[in-house]
Amino acid sequence: MTVEEFKLPDVGEGVAEGELVSWLVAPGDRVEEDQPVAEVETDKALVEVPSSYDGTVEELFVDEGDMVPVGDVIISFRIDEDGDGGATAEAEAEPEPEADAGDEPAPDATADADDGTTSEPDTPSGRTFAPPSARRLARELGVDVGAVDGSGPGGRVTEADVRAHAEGGGSADAGGADDGPEPRPAPTDTGSTGRKSAVSKRGDSSDGASATAAGAPEPAGRETTLATPATRKVARERGVDLDDVPTDETRDGEAFVTVDAVNAYADALESPSEPEPATVDADTAPATVDADTAPDATAATDAAVSAEGDETVPYRGVRRTIGKQMERSKYTAPHVTHHDTAAVDALVEAREELKPKAEAEGVKLTYMPFVMKAIVAGLKEYPYLNSELREDDEEIVLKGDYNLGIAVATDAGLMVPVVEDVDEKGLFELADEVNDLAARARERKLKPAEMKGGTFSITNFGAIGGEYATPIINYPETAILGLGAIEERPVVREGDGGDSEVVPAPTLPLSLSIDHRVVDGAVAAEFANTVMEHLETPLLLLNE
Template sequence: MLEFKLPDVGEGMHEGEIIQWLIKEGDAVKQDQPIVEVQTDKVNAELTAPAAGVVRRIFFSEGDIVEVGTTIFTIQEEDGMPAPDTGIIEEEIQVMRSVDVKVNAEPIATKPYHEAVRALATPFVRQMAREMKVDIEKVKGSGPAGRITESDVKHFKENNSITRGNAKHNDEKILQNLSPIKDAIQAKGVEDEREERIPLKGIRKKIAEHMVKSVSTIPHVTHVDELEMDRLKEFKNQLKEYSDDKDIKLTFLPFFVKAIVIALKEFKTLNASIDEKTNEIILKNYYHIGIATNTKEGLIVPVIKHADQKNIFQLADEIRKLAAQAREGKLSINQITGSTFTISNVGPIGGMHATPIINYPEAAILALHKMEHRMVVRDLEGVIRLMMNMSLSFDHRLIDGVTAVHFTNRIKELLEYPIRLVVEMR
């Protein structure tokens, strides 16, 4: 009997949530056949059978949280599979006959187990089908070897929505003739909808745990400042022709990444962390910038590795691709781990300032807020400038307030005068 223990499929993963079993007890499986989908820290992983055989026992249900190293199912390998117990089968046949059930004994006595038949699809497509409330086992795949694609799921959903729409129309006609009953049902429904309970699980639970860990461990201090964006906007517009030639959408974010990296090299404690086990400060000489991205599953932080080694256009292209993968749920563990500093760009949504929560175990996070034209005083005269606020939350164990202000001043200097940013890029 082979015991399958939940492996560590991430970096330091301690537990995972059973999202979906792809087999049942008694199913025959092949080696490397997908068995179960598990959600780890912000990504889904599809685990496969280590050997061919029969699934004998499943120890956890969908939605259960399981610690790494715990046995989640067992497989009776092919070489050690027991012969069918025909005595038990005959007994079951007699019981069914006694309650007047017609039984064909031959296929029962000759099949000790059944072959599991399962649609061929990636974890992303399966998750997409669940969210669209589509039974993926009913979808016909158009991909190689019958693999189900995203378009197959969408096509199935559209076709079945039409059928359901007709059924709904017929249901409504019936309800029109039962208006007193309908009114009673609706009145009761209003009363029943005062509360709704949703399980705190999956990515949302991981985010909650991460936020509690950060706030309870790190003494947060937030410094807010503003900067003029007029010169940077003009500089970005001048580069538009080049970005269009490269088919790259150029935003302000890549300029912030470059300015932050330059400032981090000068103020090393903002690119650091504390090893609480050894009581050491770890100063990092690599620059992996996390970009907080809002998705329907929650806040995901894809990471730009070695941001100091990439130019503005490379950063813009990578930011766009990572954001798209995050929203589609296609990021790998490597793409969401290892950040040394995080940017949270909430400007497109709005807001003047905030207290962003540090992405533990990092030392700081910078939130970028909305741009707007404001009246400001320059040379004792009121003028209109394109302004933007930024909020820096930092770990007060590592960083003093003076250092934080110097850090944001350096970022302001580089962005308010983009020629300096260009000169200092390396």
């Protein structure tokens, strides 16, 4: 038997690091080659990392939430000489007989590397996806995790599923998971969704114990405590019982202990002669107590944080990439935004006439394909809006392709999948491709290549009720068009008698941002006029 270390592979083009969002396996689990073992978020997408071995998980070297450089060891596997991983030491010494179809799987006798308890039975498939915390809870409750129906993404088993199974109620409600992902303002504790939160709310639990008058903290004495493998390792090294470490942080309703909390508790046990007040806050803390490094379970620190109501959300992954891209664009390209409004009653009628035919072909027809075709008409006439300024070479590249990026709001931030060769595709083909890309963007299933090569971008803030905006250019492109909501607004029209009159009509507000180093304001206005002309007279789109 050998132990093989597995390094984080290159999970994307040019990706140097990734955040290990969640483990899909735990020590003692059997895995097969190509089986996903972890979810990693890069600056481009959320990807599953497959195993390169058939074997048994030996050790996890990275905590959930850690940033890991490509090439760092994240996990190790026990591999038999014949390539198969042994589940237990006993299995190596005395092979088990083949099981009949009616036999129940034998329990795995491997002791858990973290807490010394016996792990749950191997599942028949060996492919049960559950985080270490859910597997640990299953062991504590005597539940076979392989028999639990998972309600998390991809059927992943959550701690709530384990509890529900133990109580005889089946799997927990996934909270509308079948409805598809919805954008959310920031990561929060999702409870039964299976995705760990990057935000830890404090002051919401009374499990943490205050320091005693003698200076030593009271043991919490819990029956169940969740912690990462690294935290349990520190606890063993410092001779601390995790169930005694005070904490107010929770995961899926159970107490969650961090490395800092373990160290702080151990430090307090080693020097009990130094008294601490029962309640500590930033104003009354003694000079020997640092408010930032005090034990997580100190009641006063919790109260102070709770009173402030602040939460800390990691700035990394896709969100950090978006921020850097926006910063680069805004501080590199001098932005100018041109606003205008198109009266689109003819466009509304044209779409209504085409919708039944589109539905018959299984296509949901929106206004976006019409706008894309109108933009291509404008780009052909004013190619400087379909260009890239290469500062180092001191040249402007007028692009020959018409690849339009469509901004899509996701729970991780704004994704911009690219529809290539818009000039060569029909309305229904564009509608089908846009719908597919947008759906996969929200599900975080886009490939990095599908977000590259854009020559012009579109952002539809009107979908959530906006009217005008000042979009930031998707650098190094030189222009972006923002779409407002199509609504009835007052429009001046010529009446039957030749007099002008104000009438309600559906209008589409447009916000065009340009790189003023490349595009002049007059050219931007002429481009906008061409786009509006094609939107107001949809028959012109037949030429595109």
